[in-house]
Amino acid sequence: MTKVAIIFGTRKGMTRKSAEIIADILKTKFKLDIALFNAKKAKLKDILEEYENLIIGSGIAMGFWVRTVKKIVQKKDFTNKKVALFVCSGLAGDALKANDKEEHQKVISKYIDRVIAKNPSLQPLAKTAFGGRWVRKNGEQIVDNWKKEDVENWAEAIGKLFQ
Numbered sequence: 001m002t003k004v005a006i007i008f009g010t011r012k013g014m015t016r017k018s019a020e021i022i023a024d025i026l027k028t029k030f031k032l033d034i035a036l037f038n039a040k041k042a043k044l045k046d047i048l049e050e051y052e053n054l055i056i057g058s059g060i061a062m063g064f065w066v067r068t069v070k071k072i073v074q075k076k077d078f079t080n081k082k083v084a085l086f087v088c089s090g091l092a093g094d095a096l097k098a099n100d101k102e103e104h105q106k107v108i109s110k111y112i113d114r115v116i117a118k119n120p121s122l123q124p125l126a127k128t129a130f131g132g133r134w135v136r137k138n139g140e141q142i143v144d145n146w147k148k149e150d151v152e153n154w155a156e157a158i159g160k161l162f163q
């Protein structure tokens with residue numbers, strides 16, 4: 001069974017939720033051996049040594065990745081590893097909602113390509129940006145455009161890349 005590690009960094013929970021959905025689809029439909037890690041708690045050095053296959057995700061806030069996850073993608077050596085990347089972002093969700101593919105690509109470029117540009121060892125097999133959610137404690141919704149279907153569709157598309 002092919003082993004794949006999914007590492008996520010989240011502030012508001014949607015990157016975790018996305019990672020869980022991806023894990024579920026890759027396990028059940030593609031029979032992959034999936035391990036899910038919260039970047040905040042995981043021993044990232046050990047994971048990167050152990051796994052050749054990685055899916056790495058981060059939420060975006062004020063334009064920034066979760067710091068621990070950003071550090072991995074910018075600094076680690078991914079030579080000979082298969083990697084897929086995703087972010088959860090309000091801007092991406094707006095573009096997906098409007099079915100604006102060009103704008104969605106721009107968001108991917110801004111939040112993923114620019115971040116990994118300094119690490120030539122990281123050549124992702126796949127990358128995407130899902131929507132996000134940000135609800136204030138008083139219930140006010142600032143961002144609410146995360147869609148389960150977007151995550152499911154991507155998981156279905158990348159599953160075979162790891163088999």
Ligand SMILES: Cc1cc2nc3c(=O)[nH]c(=O)nc-3n(C[C@H](O)[C@H](O)[C@H](O)COP(=O)(O)O)c2cc1C
Pocket residue numbers: 009010011012013014015016058059060061062063064088089090091092131132133134143
């Ligand atoms: C403080 C804050 C700042 C944010 N800034 C951005 C931003 O710069 N660009 C963007 O696309 N989305 C932004 N968002 C929306 C988040 O991307 C969205 O809440 C997403 O769900 C975050 O991922 P997480 O739920 O895994 O933390 C922001 C959200 C918060 C809470």
